[in-house]
Amino acid sequence: MKRTRPVKRRPKRPDPKRSEPEVVDPRSNDDDPVIQGILTAISQKRLKPGAKLGEDKLAAAFGTTRIHIRQALVHLASRKVVMQIPNRGAFVYRPSWEEAQDIFAARRLLETAAVSAAIDRLDKSGKAELKAHMEREARHDRNDRWASLSLTAEFHILVAKLAGNQVLLDMSRELMLRTSLAIATFEQPGEPDCSPDAHPDIGALILARDKAGAIHAMRHHIDDMERRIRPEEGKGEIDELTAIFKDIGARARAGG
Amino acid sequence: MKRTRPVKRRPKRPDPKRSEPEVVDPRSNDDDPVIQGILTAISQKRLKPGAKLGEDKLAAAFGTTRIHIRQALVHLASRKVVMQIPNRGAFVYRPSWEEAQDIFAARRLLETAAVSAAIDRLDKSGKAELKAHMEREARHDRNDRWASLSLTAEFHILVAKLAGNQVLLDMSRELMLRTSLAIATFEQPGEPDCSPDAHPDIGALILARDKAGAIHAMRHHIDDMERRIRPEEGKGEIDELTAIFKDIGARARAGG
DNA sequence: GGCCACAATAATGTTTACAAAATATGCATC
DNA sequence: GATGCATATTTTGTAAACATTATTGTGGCC
CATH class of the missing domain: 1.20.120.530 (GntR ligand-binding domain-like)
Structure with a gap:
């Protein structure tokens, strides 16, 4: 009875035809724009290994909520495309x-x-x-x-x-x-x-x-x-944060 | 002087006892007991394809929260071990x-x-x-x-x-x-x-x-x-709920 | 008697707020 | 002036409440 305003929130996912029973794609999460976006960015090398994937940044970038982002990150982490470190966040995976x-x-x-x-x-x-x-x-x-x-x-x-x-x-x-x-x-x-x-x-x-x-x-x-790849000491072994710090430091030096 | 004490919060993840031989310890890199438990249950056929994986039930069974369960289910869904249907929940995956x-x-x-x-x-x-x-x-x-x-x-x-x-x-x-x-x-x-x-x-x-x-x-x-497997009409195609119902019905008949 | 509609219930999905941890920053001290 | 500690801020993690959807049960209608 406490029905508040029937405000219709915009649906997060495009409404699929519900009439067909098994139209659900087996890879239900793969049509997620967040996952697809990150995968595309990685395959096009716009996201480099070790790059930080902040939840708020991603949520703002994709116009969605943190919960959605977190689900996507869990999905990507299970495919070893993203590395999640407790209490520190998610980073683009850096293979050894x-x-x-x-x-x-x-x-x-x-x-x-x-x-x-x-x-x-x-x-x-x-x-x-x-x-x-x-x-x-x-x-x-x-x-x-x-x-x-x-x-x-x-x-x-x-x-x-x-x-x-x-x-x-x-x-x-x-x-x-x-x-x-x-x-x-x-x-x-x-x-x-x-x-x-x-x-x-x-x-x-x-x-x-x-x-x-x-x-x-x-x-x-x-x-x-x-x-075409070479082991080059310390490239795959260094900590992600170290890599990020190095990159930021290099840019700072170049800038001033 | 509000010194932040290094108070350790109770760990959400109970330590998994390794009494049983871990057949399935995939690098599902998570030592998460929920994921390991579901994987073990499936590999030992205690969980059948199509079985409903209710969030509340799992949370109660593993002594954890729904949030944790949801993460585990996303992980398992990305591995095609679990099938998630929007607004209906998660089920043990049933391959075609x-x-x-x-x-x-x-x-x-x-x-x-x-x-x-x-x-x-x-x-x-x-x-x-x-x-x-x-x-x-x-x-x-x-x-x-x-x-x-x-x-x-x-x-x-x-x-x-x-x-x-x-x-x-x-x-x-x-x-x-x-x-x-x-x-x-x-x-x-x-x-x-x-x-x-x-x-x-x-x-x-x-x-x-x-x-x-x-x-x-x-x-x-x-x-x-x-x-050893046969296509057997409608086994991989029928709705999950149908399979569960059939199984329950068979047991009920056998019991009395 | 069967079928459709409606309401009650349970489950999922989402929002909000809050707590904890890590990093960044500033200050005091050496 | 550099270093170490304390605080502030940002970010991640968690919990509870709330809204939405699906399912189920009931009742009316054909």
Whole structure:
């Protein structure tokens, strides 16, 4: 009876059609704009490993509440994209050197298997998708670093998709994110992430159904990516706060 | 002079007693007893797919608050162990038939690779660990279903550990959990999960460094597991509540 | 007698406020 | 002038109250 004003608050999530019973996406949290935003920012290297992810800042940036942010951070932490330290907050995950190597090894395993399965399952629509992507990648502006990063990631995702295993696709996606973090942590300055000529070669070999060749090319491509990082003392081991402090200190010195 | 005393607040997380063998200690990096408890309950099949995970019930069961429970559920949902439906709550995840097949395919890939790597890296301590586990598995009480399930899962985890890749180990752990859910969803009544004789064979082949044989045996073992499940109309598709109701109804009829 | 609508209840989701911890800042002291 | 301690501020963590939604039970209507 104490019904206050029936003020309708704006819904946090777009209202899905409730008429269909099982329209719920299995990965219910992955359509969350906060999670997607952070993942995109990381994959595009706008968020660097060790960067602080303050709850209030994120809430203001995404126009939502702290509770929502906290849920998103828990989700991302469980996927090892974010590291949560009690009473200190959340930071972009910074893999250790050993973990970086393990990530590349895992990608070698999953993606060579994906190439093989993709060739086995390749049909007309798959060929069309692959060709379309190769077109886009060939014609894209290589000076646009963000578009470049997105496109190169999309190639690997497309191959994993063509393999036809949703579980392995999700795992590959996770590994690609973590690869971004590994590269961002240990990359040599000024080096590109992917050799730009590798993807057309791999794509052509897949289209030609040259399984051994495509697997070899993919493995070589990942080896190339791994070769671009170096352990460089103290890069993955230092405390996150130390890294942040170092960065802030460097900027302060440069500024004055 | 209001000196802030270093008063230690009562810890929200009761210390988990490790009396039982922790089959599922995924690096679900949280030593959170709620997460560990739910994971253990699922791997031991005390929690069935589709079971409702009410926040108040869980909070009471674990002696903690709803906030804590909600965090744990978000974590588990991101691992696809729990399914969260907006405004309706959390349920133990129920994979579809296609997803179940993908899970087994992923395990084939990861675990055959693990066998290969384990043989390559096998050293004295690894051999000792493997032998010790095979001893335990040989002498365990096969009537104790929970211990049985724990031990058989531990064998696969041990092999993945011996492969020496922490990232792939974590993924394998996750896949094993999801295998439990897949089997629980689609299993034929009264069938055991693992053929009890497969593990000694695989272990012996690893100890003998027979790589081709061990890989073949592992693949065959996983094939066997997969063959034990059947699509059975409407088992993975029916609503969770329907499944619960069916189970309760069956027990009520049996009881009187 | 079956079906639909409405109200009661329980559960989830969200807001608000507050407490605790960590970091930053300022002051006193050496 | 540098260092260490104390305070202030910011940030994270927690709790309780409240609103919303789904479920269930009841009653009226066809």
